[in-house]
Amino acid sequence: MSGEGGLAQYVLGAVPHGRTAIVAADGTGPLTGRALADRARRGAAGLAALGVGRGDVVALHLPNVPDFAPALCAVLRAGAAAVLCSPLATEEELTGQLALSRAAVVVTAPALRAPARAAAARAGVGAVLDLLPDRRAAESAAVPVVVRAGDPAVLALSSGTTGLPKYAVLTHGGLVANLRQAAGPLPLGTDDVLLALAPFAHVMGACGVLLRGLAAGATVVTLDRFTPAAFLGALSRHRVTQTIVPPPLVDLLATSALVDRYDLSALRVVYVGGAGAGADLERACARRLGCVVAQGYGMTEGGPMITVNPVDGRARPGSAGLPLPGVRIRIVRDGREVPAGSSGEVHVAAPGLMAGYLGDPEATRRVLGADGWLRTGDVGHVDGEGYLWITDRLKDLIKYKGHQVSPAEVEAVLTRHPAVAEAAVVGRPDARAGEVPVAFVTLRTPAIPEELVLFVAARVSAPKRIHEARIVGALPRGPTGKVLRRELRRRVRPGDMRTVTPSHPEFPGDLMAGLPVVDISGFATEAAPGPGRDAVAAEVDRICRETGFFLAAGHGVRPETRAAMFAASREFFALPAAAKNALAISRSSCHRGYFGIAAEALDEGTTGDLKEGLDTGGEHGPDHPEVLAGTPTFGPNQLPDLPGFRQAWSAYRAEAVEAAERVQRALARALGLPDDHLLAMAGGEVMYHLRLLHYPPQRHTRPAPGQLGCGEHTDYGTVTLLADDGVGGLEVMRRDGTWIHVAVPEGLLVVNLGDLMAIWTNDRWVSNPHRVVNPPDTDRYSIPLFVTPPYRARITCLPSCLAPGAEPRYAPQVAGEYLTSRLDATHPYRNPLLAARRAATPPQDG
Ligand SMILES: O=C(O)CCC(=O)C(=O)O
Numbered sequence: 001m002s003g004e005g006g007l008a009q010y011v012l013g014a015v016p017h018g019r020t021a022i023v024a025a026d027g028t029g030p031l032t033g034r035a036l037a038d039r040a041r042r043g044a045a046g047l048a049a050l051g052v053g054r055g056d057v058v059a060l061h062l063p064n065v066p067d068f069a070p071a072l073c074a075v076l077r078a079g080a081a082a083v084l085c086s087p088l089a090t091e092e093e094l095t096g097q098l099a100l101s102r103a104a105v106v107v108t109a110p111a112l113r114a115p116a117r118a119a120a121a122r123a124g125v126g127a128v129l130d131l132l133p134d135r136r137a138a139e140s141a142a143v144p145v146v147v148r149a150g151d152p153a154v155l156a157l158s159s160g161t162t163g164l165p166k167y168a169v170l171t172h173g174g175l176v177a178n179l180r181q182a183a184g185p186l187p188l189g190t191d192d193v194l195l196a197l198a199p200f201a202h203v204m205g206a207c208g209v210l211l212r213g214l215a216a217g218a219t220v221v222t223l224d225r226f227t228p229a230a231f232l233g234a235l236s237r238h239r240v241t242q243t244i245v246p247p248p249l250v251d252l253l254a255t256s257a258l259v260d261r262y263d264l265s266a267l268r269v270v271y272v273g274g275a276g277a278g279a280d281l282e283r284a285c286a287r288r289l290g291c292v293v294a295q296g297y298g299m300t301e302g303g304p305m306i307t308v309n310p311v312d313g314r315a316r317p318g319s320a321g322l323p324l325p326g327v328r329i330r331i332v333r334d335g336r337e338v339p340a341g342s343s344g345e346v347h348v349a350a351p352g353l354m355a356g357y358l359g360d361p362e363a364t365r366r367v368l369g370a371d372g373w374l375r376t377g378d379v380g381h382v383d384g385e386g387y388l389w390i391t392d393r394l395k396d397l398i399k400y401k402g403h404q405v406s407p408a409e410v411e412a413v414l415t416r417h418p419a420v421a422e423a424a425v426v427g428r429p430d431a432r433a434g435e436v437p438v439a440f441v442t443l444r445t446p447a448i449p450e451e452l453v454l455f456v457a458a459r460v461s462a463p464k465r466i467h468e469a470r471i472v473g474a475l476p477r478g479p480t481g482k483v484l485r486r487e488l489r490r491r492v493r494p495g496d497m498r499t500v501t502p503s504h505p506e507f508p509g510d511l512m513a514g515l516p517v518v519d520i521s522g523f524a525t526e527a528a529p530g531p532g533r534d535a536v537a538a539e540v541d542r543i544c545r546e547t548g549f550f551l552a553a554g555h556g557v558r559p560e561t562r563a564a565m566f567a568a569s570r571e572f573f574a575l576p577a578a579a580k581n582a583l584a585i586s587r588s589s590c591h592r593g594y595f596g597i598a599a600e601a602l603d604e605g606t607t608g609d610l611k612e613g614l615d616t617g618g619e620h621g622p623d624h625p626e627v628l629a630g631t632p633t634f635g636p637n638q639l640p641d642l643p644g645f646r647q648a649w650s651a652y653r654a655e656a657v658e659a660a661e662r663v664q665r666a667l668a669r670a671l672g673l674p675d676d677h678l679l680a681m682a683g684g685e686v687m688y689h690l691r692l693l694h695y696p697p698q699r700h701t702r703p704a705p706g707q708l709g710c711g712e713h714t715d716y717g718t719v720t721l722l723a724d725d726g727v728g729g730l731e732v733m734r735r736d737g738t739w740i741h742v743a744v745p746e747g748l749l750v751v752n753l754g755d756l757m758a759i760w761t762n763d764r765w766v767s768n769p770h771r772v773v774n775p776p777d778t779d780r781y782s783i784p785l786f787v788t789p790p791y792r793a794r795i796t797c798l799p800s801c802l803a804p805g806a807e808p809r810y811a812p813q814v815a816g817e818y819l820t821s822r823l824d825a826t827h828p829y830r831n832p833l834l835a836a837r838r839a840a841t842p843p844q845d846g
């Protein structure tokens, strides 16, 4: 390759100026070839003005949007290398990537600005740009910089065949060679429309799709977020002719009824990347769509494209196809090349191979021989006609929905958990995802599986989350001490599935001591105190001194009442946003009604909780004395007009309030007070606020760093009784500051103390911090009932809780005023200051 523009020149030189080069699936951000070339040139000048040039690294932290194209081309023209960063990366992951790649500048999108800035600050990166600087013509004359074939062009994260993620260095010369080699066997022309589904943060998306499409003069359509409807809609709306999909989508295209609703008649070729989909599925898909379905094979280190099935009728379903021109394949077993038909490790030699791993000659040597052959870590054979068949892999990578997950990386996260001694992560076959990560761990100190699952979930992006943690006495090891992953994979094969529940023998029993079960049926009525009441009260006192959280049995809420309430709640939250917003809490004078995602921030100062909810209270008509008196929080509910909703709600509320009365009697007795002390306080009537909550799965909500379903908080009133749907996600802080995950056995209610208890008891009992982490892939529903003393009740230290001569630690509070002060502090709609601060922070994605 002759100097000057390198890869950018090669690609942009082919883009027809007058036509759309790239556009988002929703029609936004279209760029003609001319606009793309202009923006790339001006962006390069802007980068040069920042001092970026040959030898520098610029991070592209962008979703699949058209703007990615000029950004990438600008970086290349400026002579720098682009490091591809996933928009799904957590702040922690991004920090590591920026540090490892030694990026000088981060280019991000407005929606990703907050994590990008935080990570850049932590990694010491000087400049974070929302898209590219844009310099006008005169300044842009100075570029392109002269680049050499061996200059790094793209740094792509790869887990390699083993170990932690590293950056594969792909050069200008290597990528141009790979694009040239692909042009024949993966034909694409100016009439083609190519759907870019693979993330541009992956080299297959950036080079195999985007640059290949642009270099062929085709139109590239970007899809930022996958849903079946968005994917199929994009194929049909843009009359897409070609796309590359991961294997699970071949299944969708071959079998989903949804496909019939879209016109996919323009589609000519569907390439399948990642692991193969299987011959039968490929054939079924090709038959149904009337197009070619062709598997290809590639890897980051390999350039990235290595083999592909021809589209001229010679495709072999199930095989990875033929090597691209200029690419050689050999199969090696026990250090020797084996003949056609024999199985062994696949080695590749090609001009497009990576130059090596950034700053890691040791790791480079392990995969890239001095003779130029790359060891892929995949096992397969070449048949008599030269087709490659991948049958297995040496490497341990887990393939989750087309993403490659490095077990070592997830293991490194797990071993940061103080309780974990060792961890080994393997893939479990999964019908939807291909594979999901599952961890085997040995412990130093007790921990429960759910706690580990959530620990990982809070730190890594969705593909790397473990779907199960199995606590074992020891990891299986081979003679050299190496963990036998094969053996672990065998244990997680379907058919050998088992879930570790808290009652499993491997589960350390004493942990549940933090959340003991208390039977409160003895407190059902005021009269006839049962003989067990004192013993239960003593147990309640012990628990409240320790954690302030317990599970109530014998609460009297009937299973059918509870089921009907959950069903009604699901039905409500499934309504369209407009229907829910018609009941907006912001229209209520008494804090009753619907609030959407991020409308409340239980942890003040955070972005807002990843949940939506419906707040309800007592049925207070216009003649209710508190309503007539204008007491805050008293007034009408806003309930949805769904058939059966009101009945389900009022039945559940009535039974839950009765349960709450039992709890209040038990608490009073535990404090040495008459059973009805809390129920008969002066200052009005006890307030019961029933709240329906819905936590959408993490992967739909794209949490900002630190954003949770419920931020860390304590409840405000006397006590809370919570019904949850058993999906998990509630975490409670123990007095020692460690978090435990609360697994609620079916039918029990979680009981936890509110802030006022500390005032009453002078900290004998305190409210306990808790939070909710949304489950990764499922919706979670919960129904707390908050109990607050009468609005005007004055909460002061109980004499029985004050040691002789001691002073109360807290100033007295009026119960209702404390409640409204907390609501004001956590709801922007109630608080102009909060609203202004919220408006000043960058918008949330999702
Ligand atoms: O949904 C949950 O499990 C907890 C809800 C909660 O803590 C609250 O709303 O105060």
Ligand SMILES: [Fe+2]
Pocket: 713, 714, 715, 720, 770
């Ligand atoms: Fe709470």
